[in-house]
Amino acid sequence: MTARARAALAFALLLAAPRPGAAAPPAFERTEERAPCADYAPLRKVHFGDLHVHTAFSYDASALGVRNTPRDAYRFARGEMLGMQPYDDLGNPLRRVQLRRPLDFAAVTDHAELLGEVRLCGTPGAAYGSFMCTLNRRWPLLAYLIVNSAMLNVANPTRFSFCGPDGALCRAAALGPWAETQQAAEEAYDRTAACRFTSFVAYEWSGNPFGNMTHRNVVFRNHVVQERPSSYIDHRTGAALWERLYAECLDRANGCDVITIPHNSNLSGGLLFPIEDEAGNPIDAGRARRSAGIERLIEIVQHKGTSECRVGGPFAEDELCGFEQLPFARMDQYPFESWWTEPPARVYTREILGEGLAQGARLGVNPFKLGIIGSTDTHLGTAGLADEDLFPGHGAGGDTTRSEIPFVPDRLFSNPGGLAAVWAEENSRDALFAAMRRRETYGTSGPRLTVRFFGGWSYPDDLCAGGDVAAAGYAGGVPMGGDLPPGPSGDAPRLVVQATADPGDGARPPIPLGRVQIVKIWLEEGGPREQVFDVAGAPMTDAGVDPATCELRGSGPPTLCAVWRDPAFDPAAAALYYARVLEVPTCRWSNHTCVAHGVSCATPGDVPDALAYCCHPGIPKTIQERAWTSPVWYTPAAAAGTVDAAGGRVMVSGHDG
Amino acid sequence: MMAPVPLFTGVVSAFMPVARILMLAGLCLLVMLIEGTQGAVPLLLLMFLAQALVFMALWLLVAALAARLLGRVSPRRTAVAVLALLAGGAVLTASVDLYRTPFRAGGLRAGLLELFE
Numbered sequence: 001m002t003a004r005a006r007a008a009l010a011f012a013l014l015l016a017a018p019r020p021g022a023a024a025p026p027a028f029e030r031t032e033e034r035a036p037c038a039d040y041a042p043l044r045k046v047h048f049g050d051l052h053v054h055t056a057f058s059y060d061a062s063a064l065g066v067r068n069t070p071r072d073a074y075r076f077a078r079g080e081m082l083g084m085q086p087y088d089d090l091g092n093p094l095r096r097v098q099l100r101r102p103l104d105f106a107a108v109t110d111h112a113e114l115l116g117e118v119r120l121c122g123t124p125g126a127a128y129g130s131f132m133c134t135l136n137r138r139w140p141l142l143a144y145l146i147v148n149s150a151m152l153n154v155a156n157p158t159r160f161s162f163c164g165p166d167g168a169l170c171r172a173a174a175l176g177p178w179a180e181t182q183q184a185a186e187e188a189y190d191r192t193a194a195c196r197f198t199s200f201v202a203y204e205w206s207g208n209p210f211g212n213m214t215h216r217n218v219v220f221r222n223h224v225v226q227e228r229p230s231s232y233i234d235h236r237t238g239a240a241l242w243e244r245l246y247a248e249c250l251d252r253a254n255g256c257d258v259i260t261i262p263h264n265s266n267l268s269g270g271l272l273f274p275i276e277d278e279a280g281n282p283i284d285a286g287r288a289r290r291s292a293g294i295e296r297l298i299e300i301v302q303h304k305g306t307s308e309c310r311v312g313g314p315f316a317e318d319e320l321c322g323f324e325q326l327p328f329a330r331m332d333q334y335p336f337e338s339w340w341t342e343p344p345a346r347v348y349t350r351e352i353l354g355e356g357l358a359q360g361a362r363l364g365v366n367p368f369k370l371g372i373i374g375s376t377d378t379h380l381g382t383a384g385l386a387d388e389d390l391f392p393g394h395g396a397g398g399d400t401t402r403s404e405i406p407f408v409p410d411r412l413f414s415n416p417g418g419l420a421a422v423w424a425e426e427n428s429r430d431a432l433f434a435a436m437r438r439r440e441t442y443g444t445s446g447p448r449l450t451v452r453f454f455g456g457w458s459y460p461d462d463l464c465a466g467g468d469v470a471a472a473g474y475a476g477g478v479p480m481g482g483d484l485p486p487g488p489s490g491d492a493p494r495l496v497v498q499a500t501a502d503p504g505d506g507a508r509p510p511i512p513l514g515r516v517q518i519v520k521i522w523l524e525e526g527g528p529r530e531q532v533f534d535v536a537g538a539p540m541t542d543a544g545v546d547p548a549t550c551e552l553r554g555s556g557p558p559t560l561c562a563v564w565r566d567p568a569f570d571p572a573a574a575a576l577y578y579a580r581v582l583e584v585p586t587c588r589w590s591n592h593t594c595v596a597h598g599v600s601c602a603t604p605g606d607v608p609d610a611l612a613y614c615c616h617p618g619i620p621k622t623i624q625e626r627a628w629t630s631p632v633w634y635t636p637a638a639a640a641g642t643v644d645a646a647g648g649r650v651m652v653s654g655h656d657g
Numbered sequence: 658m659m660a661p662v663p664l665f666t667g668v669v670s671a672f673m674p675v676a677r678i679l680m681l682a683g684l685c686l687l688v689m690l691i692e693g694t695q696g697a698v699p700l701l702l703l704m705f706l707a708q709a710l711v712f713m714a715l716w717l718l719v720a721a722l723a724a725r726l727l728g729r730v731s732p733r734r735t736a737v738a739v740l741a742l743l744a745g746g747a748v749l750t751a752s753v754d755l756y757r758t759p760f761r762a763g764g765l766r767a768g769l770l771e772l773f774e
Contacts (some may be wrong), residue, residue: 335667
């Protein structure tokens with residue numbers, strides 16, 4: 001049977017298959033020609049991926065000796081072994097890595113900035129012999145420090161002189177790697193009915209005014225994309241980026257669709273989600289609507305820390321906010337502790353979501369209505385390598401393993417990053433992208449936890465005791481990322497959360513769950529408030545880990561489920577709810593390194609200097625891996641007429657927000 | 658000038674001769690002349706120059722002390738000692754990878770002969 005015939009048969013079977021009528025949510029729209037997936041699931045299934053991956057096409061990665069290309073990154077994401085730096089004199093990699101489980105999807109997101117410069121400096125030609133290109137090849141780390149500070153950590157970046165008048169040479173040169181990125185994505189995309197892997201064409205816009213990260217990944221729905229990626233050098237604000245994306249994609253009515261996913265709000269200095277426009281005026285409803293139509297998700301965890309909530313914030317007793325959090329406000333502060341400062345307002349996801357409620361009440365449109373994902377931000381092409389015990393470092397920000405395998409694979413404050421989890425009917429671009437647009441996503445710090453989260457008004461208390469949570473969840477309410485429909489007077493919303501442990505793989509057993517929490521953020525007296533509720537499991541369980549061996553001990557539940565009713569619901573106050581699911585403690589990557597080297601703190605004289613941290617009480621030996629769901633929003637009925645746009649369907653140039 | 662000294666940048670640690678630090682300072686100066694003074698390039702230049710000057714002053718002090726000590730012995734023996742010291746130093750730095758310089762493209766550790774490649 002030919003592939004075409006198999007596809008036709010699969011499609012026929014799909015059409016003939018019985019569908020659960022009222023329980024199934026509306027299906028996604030197909031925009032591309034491909035075989036429908038054989039394992040289409042009307043009630044959706046979870047897919048794990050990485051939407052933040054850099055390769056040698058990114059300037060910082062290339063300067064640090066990375067040779068893996070987008071094609072290599074996709075090979076790795078699909079489960080193949082990948083070589084990585086350092087390389088010997090013959091060009092053979094001295095390290096090899098492989099995922100234990102392939103990813104379902106990935107997006108290579110190389111920096112749009114300097115895309116052409118990297119190509120020109122690496123290709124014999126007019127610019128190859130220029131001073132800056134020579135500097136880059138012969139003194140790459142010095143070049144990195146200079147270029148990073150002079151080109152990107154400034155408010156008004158300019159191009160190098162070798163780029164010619166108005167940077168035309170470098171802009172033109174960027175078309176080459178951009179085309180190769182698209183080609184690599186197309187080759188990796190499984191268009192057969194097997195639907196084993198989905199790739200997205202994407203890039204990263206890396207705004208960095210004065211060292212404050214306002215970075216955003218730009219992810220396209222299908223193969224119809226911008227002619228060239230927009231860079232911070234040419235478009236210097238998030239708003240300018242969005243306008244470019246509207247003009248060159250969304251407004252073209254040619255099948256192009258795109259979202260942006262900001263990341264590292266923890267290092268943004270509060271500039272990632274401005275509440276004033278460039279002229280200093282409060283943002284208006286039009287601006288809010290434009291951003292809400294395109295900025296749908298936020299990356300809550302990655303290599304450079306988590307961005308969930310502030311330690312010692314307004315809900316100070318949330319002791320879990322410190323998980324993999326950086327102790328400084330900007331990356332350029334990290335070399336000296338005396339430089340560290342407290343991050344300003346609106347850098348943590350909870351603060352941003354709360355501000356969104358406040359802006360929504362003021363404008364009638366919530367500009368910061370964001371779903372949650374995690375990703376790695378690897379700069380080695382190692383998509384989805386978020387396992388603590390496999391962590392080879394992610395190679396960002398000046399770290400160089402160009403010449404030597406390091407004792408400790410990364411800076412101690414870094415972490416392996418996380419994964420994006422997407423609930424979709426099938427593993428195809430259209431299905432996954434539609435899920436991302438409706439924010440039916442969650443982020444994990446690495447494990448493949450399965451988490452369902454629904455909001456409604458009438459879920460029975462005993463739903464978890466044998467009921468079909470997914471069917472009942474869709475039939476009686478909305479999934480994560482959605483808006484609660486108007487409820488009966490005097491009633492409070494019910495949230496259903498069902499979490500299943502990572503099943504593990506051949507090398508690792510399942511890790512039991514610890515507890516499930518629901519975080520509520522609401523408006524009170526004009527400002528956001530937040531509270532965390534334990535709804536299932538327990539803070540302390542029998543299960544845990546022996547830090548000396550990293551062996552799991554004890555046992556715990558593989559599944560936790562709860563139906564929770566908000567005990568302090570105010571129907572007049574805008575609110576949102578998201579779930580946080582915690583595993584029992586396991587070893588942090590840095591402790592895996594200590595165990596692998598057989599460090600014994602009983603004989604400190606035998607501990608190598610590079611591993612002295614192993615015996616330092618300030619470096620955590622264990623962590624609690626976790627998942628964060630996208631929120632479910634509630635908008636008061638009085639405001640729903642206007643805020644409906646903020647919540648549910650922002651119509652932007654024909655694109656259903 | 659060829660004896661290794663630590664280099665502090667905060668971002669990377671290195672162990673290289675003062676001449677190498679001066680060379681890095683010179684590269685920063687060239688960048689400023691060709692591409693302008695935007696960003697932290699002037700700061701990098703100052704950092705390199707300051708450290709080079711400090712270590713040159715220290716070596717000058719060491720050399721002055723050594724000269725004073727050698728002044729007590731005969732000129733012939735002084736010449737032999739200085740030549741032996743220089744030759745030993747040259748052999749040592751050329752044969753052992755004394756330097757640790759992540760700023761090189763060719764490798765993290767290097768001897769004198771590969772240092773300026």
